[in-house]
Amino acid sequence: MPKTISQFDWLSILVYFLLVIIGWVNIYSASLDDTARSFFDLDQIYGKQMLFIILSVFLIVILLSLEAKFYERFSSIFYIISLISITGLFFFGKTINGATSWYAIGSFTFQPAEFAKVGTALALSKFISDIQTNIHSLSHQFQAFIIIALPAVIILMQPDAGSAMVYAAFFFPLYREGLSGGYLIVVVIGVLVFVFTLLFGPIWVSVGATILVALLFFLKKKRIAGLMASLSLLIVAIALSFSVDYIFENIFEQRHRDRFNIVLGKEVDNRGIGYNTNQSEIAIGSGSWFGKGWTEGTQTKGNFVPEQHTDYIFSTVGEEWGFVGSAVVIFLFIFLILRIIHLAERQKSQFNRVYGYSVAGILFLHFFVNIGMVIGIFPTVGIPLPFFSYGGSGLWGFTILLFIFLKLDSDRMSFW
């Protein structure tokens, strides 16, 4: 044990604690009312979060004390437990805000989806790092896809589209290990065609895509083989473009349509569905350079931003700490994610590297979707900001996710 302590990446641990503490400070402000003043009042949201934070310190000690090999060896068990726990929700789950995502034990609730990510990441790492697995083989790609998709689909059925969406993060480790970038390009083009069609209509998108492909073709004359690929891609894109209308109107539900329309600026509705985003932007925008000061935010005090201590916690940062405070938080997240990628790259074991990339990808996706939503450049998708948002399941889920990796990292030399 003494030997490995010095090998933990203390920089990441420091940033982790900074984020957790800054998060708590903002939860305190967002959930403050005039009745109680003790930081540990368990009737208060900030008191509970303080308890969660203290418990996660114990959790960290346990996580770092276990043998690194333990996580790899039992990864399949974790995965299966994860699947069982999220499946069990259909029978024993509690429905909150329309999603059956919680187990309720007394007054505490527990959200297994936050832990399923860890199980999936471990299982995927185990599968990819298996000596028999060839990432270039279609059948193995398909198996990897099943490992990821199984929990994602179960979560989607709860229904919790936000949490399910996070599983897209596993693209990053797969790509790192050699999966064709074509998948990404196809997905990105698909999304672009979809969004531009909503904005400008299928005709303009088709014309634009045709011109773009023609330009690409003439600039790179050498590859005649590329011609066929480009043309088929173009045809698919135009077909998609013309079917967007059908998908949007018939497959999407009204709330999805509303969320798209608001982010794309096609609809202004600051009272109904757009209320959250609008209030969040008002709160953040009123922060100016240095913010209004801790617990001085007028929007925060007036509870104008719904779910401010959970998904919209970043709006408190924006209002009370201003641009400077927001930039510090953004910087800390970016730093942590880049640090994890850096650590992942230095792993000798493929298992560790795939797991590291999974951690970085998951953290990034949460960060990107959550803050993008709060500052109004991404549709409303209810997922928490890692380490920051209120909630024991979320905090512990991310803590386990991160500290398993830090444990693996500290142990990277012992293979030799």
Add this chain to the structure above:
Amino acid sequence: MRKILLYIIVITSGLIFLARLFYLQVMDDSFVGLSENNAIKVVYDYPQRGFIFDRNGELLVSNQPSYDVMVIPRNLKPFDTTELCNILSITTEQLVERLDKAKIYSPRLPSVVIPQLTKSEYAYLAEKMRKYEGFYIQKRSLRDYYTEHGANVLGYITEVNQRIVNENPYYLSGDLIGRQGVEGYYEELLRGVKGVKYIQKDRFNRDIGPYKEGIYDTLPKKGKDITITIDAELQKYGELLMKNKRGGIVAIEPATGEILALVTAPNYDPADLVGRKRSENFTKLWLDSISKPLFDRGLLAEYPPGSPFKTINALIALQEGVVTTQESFSCHGGYFYGRGRKMGCHAHSSPLNMIPGIAQSCNAYFANVYRRIVEKYPTPQEGVDVWANHLKSFGLGDYLGSDLSTGRPGKIPTSKYYNKIYDYPTYKWFSTATLSNAIGQGEVLMTPIQLANMTAAIANRGWFYTPHVLKEIEGNPIKEKEFTEKKITTVEPRHFEPVVEGMHQVYKSGTASALQIPGIEIAGKTGTAENFTRIDGKRVQLTDHSIFVAFAPVDNPKIALAIFVENGYWGGRYAGRIAGLMIEKYIKGEITRKDMEEWILTHSLEEEYAKPLSGEPFRINQ
């Protein structure tokens, strides 16, 4: 590529977020205001407006509570329109129109729906108010008048207009502001400072306590009580005497420059401009373009001063050393000059020196004196300018700088002016071209307050204080340099005695000998000024203005005044009588010349004023 893709995406996202945050928080400040508006409610606490007392401590103006129905359009909920309209006694259309107007002003800021409810309307509505979300009652204080006089001095208060709201951040739509008179000039003193409370609201628009524990809240500061220099009794008496006449009276205490009375006729009751009838009454006054009750003749009317102006020409002549008091000039029914031109004069003994010259108001005497002043200098330009500069030292030809909201400069012609009208140097002009100046006709124009101030300067024998109407603030005498520093005239004190004696003789033996007041030595000067109007584009002469200046007692002047009565035939007829009565009223407090009072109260000039409007030919001065 595989190793750096995630790096690139993460860093790019971070930069996009920072840019977006920078835009939201730093560049786009529209959210700053939005935040203040939806989370903070601002509540104003209007202070009492200062009271106004007259120079003897008599309360003239205090306050009465008034209740305005206000609306914040954003907070409106559907309500029983008919019931509300019944309570407020307005029609549904009026209500809808006012709500629309309020919405245009601002959906978030309060606007007035119904101003100045009566107490009984208020009592009834206050009970029902909770049913009308978005409406509330704002208590304000309105003026309560204890006098029916001096509306022109006091001024009035009114709702601020949009221009003031835009220019001065202190005022919000629906706030009251003083206009005209003392209310206008001393607005900041009288209004005090309104208090502000910032109240933190939650998203249901409920109050959740003071914003930041109230550190930005302020208490209202009560307006300051002021004492004005007006003598309410004298003011009242002056207005009584001016009934059925048009013109102005300005009475000044020479030793201090304090305005004792400032009468304009016709006038109105200050209480007419308070309450829900206000706008109706104001419109009536505003639209009266014939008698112009809102036109303060004491301050704004520029008349030719006529004969009282001769006194000042005499002073200038003495100062310039161009005549002695003993030097006589003869008068044969007038003054002949140029190629057979004549300035007429009335019958009196001849020749006359200065004192009888003033007493008899001899035109020929002053024509000689005036020519000597101007011709003392090599060119008439220089002469006229020396003369004009002396006049300026008496506060003539420019704004007096009093603390009354309005004023006019009057007119004292200079060489520049004559050069222009006579097209110099193409054509030359000489002192005779400006000879009307000798007798206060022609190009010279003065407002009654200028004339009164000139009289005060003569009464003081060579100095004056700028006339003013504010005496004390909360019992402390004013310290404004403008009103507490002596202005010295360019005519030395030693030259004043003969002129004062001449004015005394006006009463003893001259044009006002019939107007003497027993027991008071008065110095005065009559004036009769020709005047013209235009009817259908033709210049038509009207009955002469009656003008009088006086101060008393001669040796220790307590009051100096100037009186203009439009078309009052001649100086002694109306203005002279009024002057005597005002002086007696002020010095004795009672009237012994009942005959004179009776005459003034029973004589009206309304017929005279109707003449030019009748459309028929008419005769003047009889």
